[in-house]
Amino acid sequence: MLRLTPGMKVLIFALLLAALPLVSQQNLPEGPKPKDQQPQQGVPDAPQPKPQQQGQFPENAPPAPINAHPEQPEATPTPQPQRPAAEQNVMGSGREELYKMSVSVNFVQIPVRVKDRAGKLVPGLTSNDFKVYEDGVPQQLKFFTADAFPLSAAVVMATDLPATTMKKVNETLPALISAFSEFDEVALYRYGHTVQQVSGFTGATSVSTASINRIKRTGRQGGPPMTGGPFGGGPSINGHPVNDPNANGGKAGDVQTPPREFYVLNDAILKAAQDLSKRDKTRRRIIFVISDGRELGSNASYDEVKRILLANNISVYGVGVDTAAIPIYDKANRIRLPGFGTGNILPRYVSETAGDMMAEFDRQGIEQAYAKIADTARNQYTLGYTTQATKSSAFRTLDVRVLRPNLNVFAKQGYYPLPPQTQQAPKP
Numbered sequence: 001m002l003r004l005t006p007g008m009k010v011l012i013f014a015l016l017l018a019a020l021p022l023v024s025q026q027n028l029p030e031g032p033k034p035k036d037q038q039p040q041q042g043v044p045d046a047p048q049p050k051p052q053q054q055g056q057f058p059e060n061a062p063p064a065p066i067n068a069h070p071e072q073p074e075a076t077p078t079p080q081p082q083r084p085a086a087e088q089n090v091m092g093s094g095r096e097e098l099y100k101m102s103v104s105v106n107f108v109q110i111p112v113r114v115k116d117r118a119g120k121l122v123p124g125l126t127s128n129d130f131k132v133y134e135d136g137v138p139q140q141l142k143f144f145t146a147d148a149f150p151l152s153a154a155v156v157m158a159t160d161l162p163a164t165t166m167k168k169v170n171e172t173l174p175a176l177i178s179a180f181s182e183f184d185e186v187a188l189y190r191y192g193h194t195v196q197q198v199s200g201f202t203g204a205t206s207v208s209t210a211s212i213n214r215i216k217r218t219g220r221q222g223g224p225p226m227t228g229g230p231f232g233g234g235p236s237i238n239g240h241p242v243n244d245p246n247a248n249g250g251k252a253g254d255v256q257t258p259p260r261e262f263y264v265l266n267d268a269i270l271k272a273a274q275d276l277s278k279r280d281k282t283r284r285r286i287i288f289v290i291s292d293g294r295e296l297g298s299n300a301s302y303d304e305v306k307r308i309l310l311a312n313n314i315s316v317y318g319v320g321v322d323t324a325a326i327p328i329y330d331k332a333n334r335i336r337l338p339g340f341g342t343g344n345i346l347p348r349y350v351s352e353t354a355g356d357m358m359a360e361f362d363r364q365g366i367e368q369a370y371a372k373i374a375d376t377a378r379n380q381y382t383l384g385y386t387t388q389a390t391k392s393s394a395f396r397t398l399d400v401r402v403l404r405p406n407l408n409v410f411a412k413q414g415y416y417p418l419p420p421q422t423q424q425a426p427k428p
Helices: 006-027 085-090 095-101 163-178 209-215 265-276 302-311 327-333 346-352 363-378
Strands: 107-115 130-134 137-139 143-145 151-158 185-191 195-203 284-291 315-320 357-359 381-386 396-402 408-410
Touching: 107 130, 107 396, 130 381, 151 265, 151 363, 163 209, 163 284, 163 363, 185 209, 185 265, 195 209, 195 265, 265 284, 265 302, 284 346, 284 363, 302 346, 315 346, 315 363, 346 357, 357 363, 396 408
Parallel strands: 151 185, 151 284, 284 315, 315 357
Antiparallel strands: 107 381, 107 408, 130 137, 130 396, 143 381, 185 195
């Protein structure tokens, strides 16, 4: 048996101590790196998986790359509610679109006013609030707007009124012209026993003082004439004045009865309507009458004039003065007697053409009526549709309804279609 000397034991112990670090370095596992350890320069970091959260990804899903941000898509716009098909066809239409539609011979345009029970105009309605029937058949609207329209206005003034009334009307004429805007055009007419156009259509702001002065008349002296009974105008046979055979000792021909008076309102409205029919169809065409409404001696009949108005989409607006502003007197004057004319025919024109009328007696009331009527004529709803084009010019009924309660609709009750050959495109 080998016996170790003390020197050999010291040598072996020293060798074991020297080899111990090498054995430890090979057998110990590598510890985890610190979180704040920086990668070596030039060596990219390996992708590290994010800790999986329960329910976030399916099992075995590949980890998302670190710092990988794909380009974000543009935000999707919030979807807007779709309008009904009928409204898509009409909303957004303006006077430019109306210009194209008015060329069509079968396009029908309807100005409409809507008032509440208090008589105030109702704004804010849409095409879905209206229903239009022609001859009882529902129509699909092709045009709708609530925009204000410029006016083509024919001002028709009676100049045979009593002197006191005529003086008040003459003083209000500057206010009448001021009631129109810079976008409106105005023509002036006067009538008594004849009709005369004082000035042609021109911009409202360009109406001259000379034109205003030419329309003025002093009026007649005395009270209102008797036009509605058998005592008006002296003796007559079949409505024609005759000489008084008993006057001046029975000498016929020496003394004549006073000449019969004429108040040709029908002829005046007809003349204005004929001139308006040539104006731009994309403007609101109106006849603005200042009168007591008496009619006697016109060549044109009421029905003939009404036909022209409804065929050309012209509305009549009126300011009733003198006897038309006295309720009791005006009511009696609306009775027509054969051979003696009509005391006040103006309300009939206003009603048939869906216009508006105010009766005023004093100067201030007349001036206020001018502004209200011009504003009413300009600010209306405008509806339009296409109808069946035929050669017939027979009257067609219109029924405009508002699908809301407690509202009153003011629109024309019908129209006469014009023959196709008379339709002309408006001038640009």
